[in-house]
Amino acid sequence: MAFGSSSGIRFFNYFALPSHVVRFMARVVIMGSCLLFISLLISSKSSKIPQYQKPPTPLPMRKKASRSLTATLLQRPSPSTTTIPKQKTGYYLCPKLTGGLGNSMFVYASVYGIARSTGRQLFMEHNNMDAVFGHLNGTVNKELCNRKRLKELKSKTHCSYDPDMLQMPDQHNYLVGEYLQSFKYFEKYQNEIRQQFTIKQELKNKACECLQDIAKNYTSSLNKTLSTSSVTFISVHVRRGDMLEQSHFRKYGYQIPKEDYVIKAMAYMKTLYSNIAFVFASNDMKWVKSKFHGKDIFFPKLSDAHSQFAILSSCNHSITSIGTYGWWSAYLAGGTTLYYKYPAREGSDLRKQFSSDYKDFFLRNWIGLS
Numbered sequence: 001m002a003f004g005s006s007s008g009i010r011f012f013n014y015f016a017l018p019s020h021v022v023r024f025m026a027r028v029v030i031m032g033s034c035l036l037f038i039s040l041l042i043s044s045k046s047s048k049i050p051q052y053q054k055p056p057t058p059l060p061m062r063k064k065a066s067r068s069l070t071a072t073l074l075q076r077p078s079p080s081t082t083t084i085p086k087q088k089t090g091y092y093l094c095p096k097l098t099g100g101l102g103n104s105m106f107v108y109a110s111v112y113g114i115a116r117s118t119g120r121q122l123f124m125e126h127n128n129m130d131a132v133f134g135h136l137n138g139t140v141n142k143e144l145c146n147r148k149r150l151k152e153l154k155s156k157t158h159c160s161y162d163p164d165m166l167q168m169p170d171q172h173n174y175l176v177g178e179y180l181q182s183f184k185y186f187e188k189y190q191n192e193i194r195q196q197f198t199i200k201q202e203l204k205n206k207a208c209e210c211l212q213d214i215a216k217n218y219t220s221s222l223n224k225t226l227s228t229s230s231v232t233f234i235s236v237h238v239r240r241g242d243m244l245e246q247s248h249f250r251k252y253g254y255q256i257p258k259e260d261y262v263i264k265a266m267a268y269m270k271t272l273y274s275n276i277a278f279v280f281a282s283n284d285m286k287w288v289k290s291k292f293h294g295k296d297i298f299f300p301k302l303s304d305a306h307s308q309f310a311i312l313s314s315c316n317h318s319i320t321s322i323g324t325y326g327w328w329s330a331y332l333a334g335g336t337t338l339y340y341k342y343p344a345r346e347g348s349d350l351r352k353q354f355s356s357d358y359k360d361f362f363l364r365n366w367i368g369l370s
């Protein structure tokens, strides 16, 4: 659209400006935009935006940019709205953070992996994990991650890897998510992920004290002199509560492992390790305490979700049930991990979110039991 198009005239008529003023303003705008264009051309050749340092200027979407230059300049007289820099690194991603700790960790880690793979920066609209982790590389920037200014990028399924997530068109900034529950998005950067998901020192100290306490009780009950460092802590996370009580979870397809899965998993661990102290955590401790007791079974007194997460992820090995909270504590613990093989009912909507073999979700060396 050329200058003086109908939209331009309508704009001026609206303010009822005299025509010589209109012509004068038009000249100023044209000259200004030519100068800007030239200076931006020069500067775009001489400067590169370094990754993970300089917050990029948010960019308009391509549709807007291809509209009449004059109309754009009149509406928003900012030079950054007139050109789209060539460097991919000027663009950024924001994870769509929702849900509890486990879900947030997944979307953060996956979007981190996608950002690293595509040479983009990472920002967050808020950090809902800062009570647990002291340093995430994604910088909080409410303005840049304002959902209204971003295009949304969603995966085809929630719990399997979608390679198209790395094929986003270059000229946009994206809000990415919201589940992205596959380790394959961040597999290449797992050291960076583990480093960022280092649990805050004070939470870690409390978790250590708690495990020391358990080790003391365990060794004294055995009447053996056993140093606490030779005790093998195995976490047992039993997700029940909400998953059982709320019918929408069941309808969607969640299958909750029963008592016999936990018994089988504990027996399996006993074939691999000795001097085991099983450390239980659940959102249904009443049920767990009614079903499991013994000299090697412990229920930590710290019961809030963050302390329990710190305890579970400080254990040597893990028995998980369902849910992402247990998934992440096992991932961070890094030992032998047993998982429930059938977390989703065949034919359910939840089942469709996973790959047919569940291999995008559970790590390759984790062991599935039924």
Ligand SMILES: *[C@@H]1O[C@H](CO)[C@@H](O)[C@H](O)[C@H]1NC(C)=O
Binding pocket: 052, 135, 136, 137
């Ligand atoms: C992430 O933050 C840590 C700590 O500040 C820093 O050492 C590391 O280089 C950062 N990683 C990236 C990829 O920016």
Ligand SMILES: *[C@@H]1O[C@H](CO)[C@@H](O)[C@H](O)[C@H]1NC(C)=O
Binding pocket: 213, 214, 217, 298, 299, 300, 301
């Ligand atoms: C350890 O034993 C003491 C004394 O019997 C008890 O008060 C405490 O609750 C036990 N701790 C754990 C973690 O079981």
Ligand SMILES: *[C@@H]1O[C@H](CO)[C@@H](O)[C@H](O)[C@H]1NC(C)=O
Binding pocket: 221, 222, 223
């Ligand atoms: C440990 O010793 C106490 C007495 O000191 C005894 O009552 C208990 O049965 C012993 N436990 C085991 C496992 O030997």
Ligand SMILES: *[C@@H]1O[C@H](CO)[C@@H](O)[C@H](O)[C@H]1NC(C)=O
Binding pocket: 228, 229, 230, 231, 232, 233, 314, 315, 316
């Ligand atoms: C289990 O992990 C703790 C650290 O959390 C360590 O001190 C201990 O030696 C480990 N136990 C075994 C048997 O490896």
